Amino acid sequence: MADTPLIQLQGIARVYGEGEAEVRALDGVDLAIRKGEFVAIMGPSGSGKSTAMNIIGCLDRPTAGRYLFEGTDVSGLDRDGRALLRRHFLGFVFQGFNLLPRTTALENVELPLIYKGLPHAERVAKARLALERVGLAGREHHDPSQLSGGQQQRVAIARALAGEPMVILADEPTGNLDSQRSHEIMQLLQQLNREGITVVMVTHEEDIAAYASRLVVFVDGRLARDEPVVARV
Amino acid sequence: MLWETVRLAIIAIIRNKLRSFLTVLGVVIGVAAVIAMVTVGQGSSAQVSANVASLGTNVLIVRPGKRMMGPGTRDTAPAFTLRDVEALQDLPVTAAVAPTSSTSSTVVFGNANVTTSITGTSAAYITVSNWVLDDGRAFTPAEERQGAAVCILGETVREKLFGSAEALGQTVRIKAISCEVVGLLQPKGAGSFGQDQDDLLLMPIRTVQRRLAGNQDVSGMSIALQDGVSSARGISEITALMRERRRIEPGAEDNFSVTDMKEIASMLTSINTVLAGLLSSVAAVSLLVGGIGIMNIMLVSVTERTREIGIRLAVGATAGQVLTQFLVEAIMLSVLGGVVGIALGLGLAYVASRYMVIPFTPDPMVVVLAFGFSALVGVVFGFFPARRAARLDPIEALRHQ
Known part of the structure; x- marks a missing residue:
């Protein structure tokens, strides 16, 4: 069991459209990610990196191939099955933060815990703890509109953390931030990774990818490179 | 979880006070009209029954001229x-x-x-x-x-x-x-x-x-x-x-008429009943229109909150939970409209009863029915938008601007 990868993609293909309009976004991808890794996925636009991210995040289903999560085939799960998998094992961080507007930082972080069915007091406690971990203690009752971009992304990371996931999936987490904030966010993700959380991140910036331990590059829906990050920050 | 959903719905309604108010106006008017009609109708029926008693038993009125249908109609007999x-x-x-x-x-x-x-x-x-x-x-x-x-x-x-x-x-x-x-x-x-x-x-x-x-x-x-x-x-x-x-x-x-006063009274009662029924069905149509209003706004709301739905789906909400959330919101809206409508309708009925000098007799059964019906309006007209929300694709929803 010890050598079972946390995430294993086997011959994954994702095809959009049919006939003439057919687009093969992913075309036979094999990828294994072990517990505790920090993987950066790079590639030009249309290379399939976002599609791969969506499939790993169980937001999308592969057209062909098998996806094993902790050794269990989850590629056949229906909508609700995938929702439960996301709820219990995955945390998401997006480029556009995707916080609920006019909702306090604390309530945003509580969101996944509501669907986990935790009672109110426990939710608040966990959400506070998560905000503390990302360095936002004292900002619990701020609206997203009252927070800077970097702070909003921290709230989003806290939200991903609150559900105590096995993996955090970050899709261009620094895309909307200036370089100073970007590096702070990356340091935070790196620290969380050191504390044991597996991180999978899509980015198109070399210096951001340098925070990861492993670099995966997609080109035309296929894996072009898969190598450890040598000059790790 | 259900309480959480209700709380969410209340927050969503309060956030858009004016819109919520305009949305439920149709239901408010419908329910108020039904309640007012039925209450006034029942009051005036009760009044007619009291009048039948006050006419005395077995009383006939004889008047010159052909059959009279009300006070003041008379000919030259x-x-x-x-x-x-x-x-x-x-x-x-x-x-x-x-x-x-x-x-x-x-x-x-x-x-x-x-x-x-x-x-x-x-x-x-x-x-x-x-x-x-x-x-x-x-x-x-x-x-x-x-x-x-x-x-x-x-x-x-x-x-x-x-x-x-x-x-x-x-x-x-x-x-x-x-x-x-x-x-x-x-x-x-x-x-x-x-x-x-x-x-x-x-x-x-x-x-x-x-x-x-x-x-x-x-x-x-x-x-x-x-x-x-x-x-x-x-x-x-x-x-x-x-x-x-x-x-x-x-x-x-x-060239004279003999009228049984009780016959007139019972005729009045049936006129009352028919009239109240007729007006109530007009009011019911207004409830229907109110329901369509709720559906319309809920559809707008689903579109507006597509990204929110995407976020909820991403953090692990099931389709059923999203459906429940929007359905509960629609029901809360229509029930809110129902409650306001009941209060308004009873108020109108009270004023009308005072003005018409008839007894004010609100019927708890009618109030309960109006409440239930407004909740039903929420379920029926909230279902379609809620289902649309629940069927959203999380990736599309998250990308929505």
């Missing part, structure tokens, strides 16, 4: 005479016959004056029409024969002329007559047409004929039948006698 009254009195089916001769006049006492309907009649009228003497006495046979200047006041007239002062034994002036108040009637309240039944003054019929009207006419007769005599039998015997006395050829139409 000759009036009755006191001889007709005596002849009807001698019929075995009649218990009491009270002649009436009505006019309208101003009644003056001191500085106070009131214009009221003056009914010349006999003491029998009081019992036949189911009046009760509150104080004093009825006319004596002697007063009736002589056409004495005595009168009995209805409550409205007494109140306007005397207020809290003693009326009995006082003398009021009606045109040239100085008239002693010998009796006071207990109030009856509003009649089937909403008129004030207590706005009247009774005098012996001869007094009215000689000193106010200046003729010998009897413009109507109120007849109480003997116990055990059916209205139908009473009507046929009275009609036969009156045709003979008025020398109507066989086959010719009656």
